[in-house]
Amino acid sequence: xxxxxxxxxxxxxxxxxxxxxxxxxxxxxxxxxxxxxxxxxxxxxxxxxxxxxxxxxxxxxxxxxxxxxxxxxxxxxxxxxxxxxxxxxxxxxxxxxxxxxxxxxxxxxxxxxxxxxxxxxxxxxxxxxxxxxxxxxxxxxxxxxxxxxxxxxxxxxxxxxxxxxxxxxxxxxxxxxxxxxxxxxxxxxxxxxxxxxxxxxxxxxxxxxxxxxxxxxxxxxxxxxxxxxxxxxxxxxxxxxxxxxxxxxxxxxxxxxxxxxxxxxxxxxxxxxxxxxxxxxxxxxxxxxxxx
Numbered sequence: 001x002x003x004x005x006x007x008x009x010x011x012x013x014x015x016x017x018x019x020x021x022x023x024x025x026x027x028x029x030x031x032x033x034x035x036x037x038x039x040x041x042x043x044x045x046x047x048x049x050x051x052x053x054x055x056x057x058x059x060x061x062x063x064x065x066x067x068x069x070x071x072x073x074x075x076x077x078x079x080x081x082x083x084x085x086x087x088x089x090x091x092x093x094x095x096x097x098x099x100x101x102x103x104x105x106x107x108x109x110x111x112x113x114x115x116x117x118x119x120x121x122x123x124x125x126x127x128x129x130x131x132x133x134x135x136x137x138x139x140x141x142x143x144x145x146x147x148x149x150x151x152x153x154x155x156x157x158x159x160x161x162x163x164x165x166x167x168x169x170x171x172x173x174x175x176x177x178x179x180x181x182x183x184x185x186x187x188x189x190x191x192x193x194x195x196x197x198x199x200x201x202x203x204x205x206x207x208x209x210x211x212x213x214x215x216x217x218x219x220x221x222x223x224x225x226x227x228x229x230x231x232x233x234x235x236x237x238x239x240x241x242x243x244x245x246x247x248x249x250x251x252x253x254x255x256x257x258x259x260x261x262x263x264x265x266x267x268x269x270x271x272x273x274x275x276x277x278x279x280x281x282x283x284x285x286x287x288x289x290x291x292x
Contacts, residue, residue, distance in 0.1 A: 001072050002099060002131065002159060002182050003200045004037035005218040007207040008045035010253050011059055013266040019055055021062050023262055028066040030261060034211035036071065037218070039063060040101055040203055043076035044138065045249045050268040053088065061095040074203075078103030078133060082118045086125045099129035101161060101203075106139035112147045123154045130156055135163040135186060145169055149176035161186045161203050170197040189240040192233040195221035205248055206239045209255045210289055235289055242285035245278045247271060255282050 009031070012023040031039060041063040042048045042056050051059065060075045067073050075092035077100040079085040089100050102122055104115060123130050132151060134143040143160070151157050159182025162169055167190055173183055184201050185194040191202040195218065207214040217232035219225075243251045249267075254274040256262045265273060274282065 001129070002038055002074065002184065004222065005035070005207055005211070005215040006038040006040060006074070006184065006201055006203045007031055007036050007211065008040045008043045008186075008203050008205055009063070010208055010249055010256060010262075011042065011046040011051065012253075012256075012262050013268070015264060015266060017266060017268055019051075019059060020262075021058075024059065024062055025066045027256075027261060028063055031207075031211050032067070032070055035215040036207060036211050037201065037215070038072040038074060038098075039067065040074045040076060041097070043101055043133075043203070044103075044135070045205055045208070045252065046076060047249060047268060047271075048076045048078075050271070053091070056088065057091045057095050060092050060097055064096040072098040074099045074101050074131065076101050076103075077122075078105075080105035080108050082121050085118070085122050089122055089126050089128075089130075093126045093128050097128065099131060099158070100126070101131045101133050103133040103135065104139050104141040104143050106141065109141055112144055115141070115143055115147055116150055119151050119157065120154055123156050127156060129158040130154075131158065131182065131184070132160040133163070133186070134160060137163075145172045145176055148173060152177040152181045158182055159184060159200070163187055165190050167193055167197060170194060170199055174198050188243075189237075192217060192221050192229050196224070196226070196229065205243050205252050206236055208252050209243075209259055209261075209286065210236060210239065213289070213291060235291075238285035238288040242282045245281050246274060250274050251278060251282050254279060255286060258283060258286060 012020040075097035077089040136142040163186030165187035220228035
């Protein structure tokens with residue numbers, strides 16, 4: 001169910017900062033038309049940190065309703081409080097999400113034993129598939145492969161988004177967790193190598209602006225078609241750096257406006273609009289990655 005080219009979808013906003021649901025629906029259709037395999041709604045790229053819980057759930061439901069069963073919808077549902085993560089998971093379950101993406105608790109830095117207890121409690125609150133999310137660069141909390149292996153024995157913990165960019169983790173994760181455990185990367189620059197090494201796909205920021213090309217890259221890598229995978233990766237490579245020239249999702253939201261998929265770039269504080277220097281870099285990367 002959760003494999004291939006998965007978009008970490010942006011959350012478009014109106015000038016007053018409210019969610020732009022009309023544009024959100026259009027973005028869903030953009031991705032379905034271009035072959036995206038699944039959508040993550042309200043992950044980090046979807047500005048989960050600044051949406052209220054009612055807004056968060058409303059965005060998930062809007063994406064679920066627009067998708068209408070055509071591709072899987074994964075809801076961002078993590079929190080650094082286990083009780084809050086459970087409540088959000090239950091709400092996203094009711095909203096109809098096909099699975100949940102649950103980030104390691106940020107700021108409070110739990111032990112590995114604490115992580116096992118945290119994710120096990122969340123999984124027990126729903127029958128929906130759970131995907132662990134390890135991104136220590138944002139959370140200061142690293143989910144070790146041995147801990148993932150223990151959590152993989154929980155019936156509905158089905159995979160991990162491993163966003164360290166550390167390719168040396170692919171083999172131990174596969175050996176420890178088994179062939180049925182879904183290994184996704186959250187690091188676009190190493191995504192091709194991750195899949196060629198045995199990963200199942202990528203939850204991608206770049207997919208927001210180049211979904212057709214990113215889908216082709218994932219298909220080639222998963223099929224072991226090294227020549228095409230390398231060609232497509234080289235085409236998209238300029239975007240991998242440019243979309244992180246400032247904090248995600250600042251650059252990608254501006255890029256969405258630049259390619260005409262949104263009408264405006266609105267961020268919620270403390271995130272601010274992309275700098276002029278950043279716009280130059282993103283524009284150059286968009287031009288370099290465009291299909292001829």
